[in-house]
Amino acid sequence: xxxxxxxxxxxxxxxxxxxxxxxxxxxxxxxxxxxxxxxxxxxxxxxxxxxxxxxxxxxxxxxxxxxxxxxxxxxxxxxxxxxxxxxxxxxxxxxxxxxxxxxxxxxxxxxxxxxxxxxxxxxxxxxxxxxxxxxxxxxxxxxxxxxxxxxxxxxxxxxxxxxxx
Amino acid sequence: xxxxxxxxxxxxxxxxxxxxxxxxxxxxxxxxxxxxxxxxxxxxxxxxxxxxxxxxxxxxxxxxxxxxxxxxxxxxxxxxxxxxxxxxxxxxxxxxxxxxxxxxxxxxxxxxxxxxxxxxxxxxxxxxxxxxxxxxxxxxxxxxxxxxxxxxxxxxxxxxxxxxxxxxxxxxxxxxxxxxxxxxxxxxxxxxxxxxxxxxxxxxxxxxxxxxxxxxxxxxxxxxxxxx
Numbered sequence: 001x002x003x004x005x006x007x008x009x010x011x012x013x014x015x016x017x018x019x020x021x022x023x024x025x026x027x028x029x030x031x032x033x034x035x036x037x038x039x040x041x042x043x044x045x046x047x048x049x050x051x052x053x054x055x056x057x058x059x060x061x062x063x064x065x066x067x068x069x070x071x072x073x074x075x076x077x078x079x080x081x082x083x084x085x086x087x088x089x090x091x092x093x094x095x096x097x098x099x100x101x102x103x104x105x106x107x108x109x110x111x112x113x114x115x116x117x118x119x120x121x122x123x124x125x126x127x128x129x130x131x132x133x134x135x136x137x138x139x140x141x142x143x144x145x146x147x148x149x150x151x152x153x154x155x156x157x158x159x160x161x162x163x164x165x
Numbered sequence: 166x167x168x169x170x171x172x173x174x175x176x177x178x179x180x181x182x183x184x185x186x187x188x189x190x191x192x193x194x195x196x197x198x199x200x201x202x203x204x205x206x207x208x209x210x211x212x213x214x215x216x217x218x219x220x221x222x223x224x225x226x227x228x229x230x231x232x233x234x235x236x237x238x239x240x241x242x243x244x245x246x247x248x249x250x251x252x253x254x255x256x257x258x259x260x261x262x263x264x265x266x267x268x269x270x271x272x273x274x275x276x277x278x279x280x281x282x283x284x285x286x287x288x289x290x291x292x293x294x295x296x297x298x299x300x301x302x303x304x305x306x307x308x309x310x311x312x313x314x315x316x317x318x319x320x321x322x323x324x325x326x327x328x329x330x331x332x333x334x335x336x337x338x339x340x341x342x343x344x345x346x347x348x349x350x351x352x353x354x355x356x357x358x359x360x361x362x363x364x365x366x367x368x369x370x371x372x373x374x375x376x377x378x379x380x381x382x383x384x385x386x387x388x389x390x391x392x393x
Contacts, residue, residue, distance in 0.1 A: 011210050011369060015269040018372040022262045025379045029387050030255045068379050072387030
């Protein structure tokens with residue numbers, strides 16, 4: 001169902017957008033919580049690498065999914081800025097896909113971890129050091145699992161116009 | 166009022182559907198064999214965009230009402246509100262995700278000319294879609310109301326809960342009717358890889374209903390746990 005996507009969205013992209021929103025929001029709110037030290041690993045982060053395959057509908061869908069998930073779990077208004085930082089990271093994955101999706105995923109992990117290192121001490125009261133390693137590890141694990149699934153999906157894809165790096 | 170509304174819709178669909186077969190066969194009879202008739206001339210994309218816009222206004226108003234009430238309270242949900250069991254809501258979420266993926270797959274198959282897979286996907290979507298209101302109006306609401314856990318008259322949280330889920334549930338029922346209509350047309354052979362506007366319009370509407378549900382799930386079920 002994946003196709004080459006441009007920044008200009010069409011009505012037929014709406015389905016992809018909503019499915020990615022649901023993957024992130026329902027994955028975070030509906031599945032059992034996985035805690036790594038002070039950080040709650042979000043299952044929906046695993047879908048980030050698929051931005052390279054599904055394009056902008058997935059970028060916007062995941063960012064909205066994070067916003068919806070935060071409505072249900074976060075009490076702090078500053079936490080509602082997280083989707084903006086995620087959006088930035090996802091755009092990096094999208095534009096890095098022709099060079100290296102893996103590098104894009106690393107950039108995403110770094111961007112979101114830096115934000116969480118700032119955010120977690122405010123919302124949970126843990127130290128900055130604790131926040132830094134737990135968020136980096138949590139994000140790294142989730143995104144890399146997703147990257148593995150993405151690679152698998154790319155090798156199984158029936159018709160490929162360009163092989164990802 | 167509901168009965169008269171149903172009667173009007175029902176009679177319209179009946180008279181409309183009855184004429185499809187003869188109208189289409191007459192139209193196709195005038196087209197020479199082997200000529201590509203191209204896509205359907207009506208811009209259904211514009212129609213569904215206008216429908217979605219009106220739905221955004223409706224749900225925007227409903228959510229604005231919810232937040233306007235919410236800011237009146239120092240803590241939300243109010244202290245007397247129950248923690249809602251989210252097991253049925255999680256199942257409904259899973260149903261919506263599965264139906265959204267399945268209808269996308271069905272449209273994808275249709276575009277590639279695999280009519281058998283398209284019809285199977287569409288029927289599967291309709292079955293999944295119809296499970297949602299059965300769970301909501303057959304299990305969740307009776308469980309909450311008859312068990313005196315949460316009723317429309319049990320405070321602001323109860324009132325907003327039943328109003329928002331009620332509006333959404335009515336839209337889900339409309340989506341199920343739209344899918345039944347789409348199924349009927351699919352089995353009458355009215356869609357081709359180049360003419361599938363109504364299928365895409367139905368699926369777009371369904372995706373919209375899905376996204377509203379995600380907001381409700383986060384705000385009402387997960388939000389009911391925030392202060393507990």
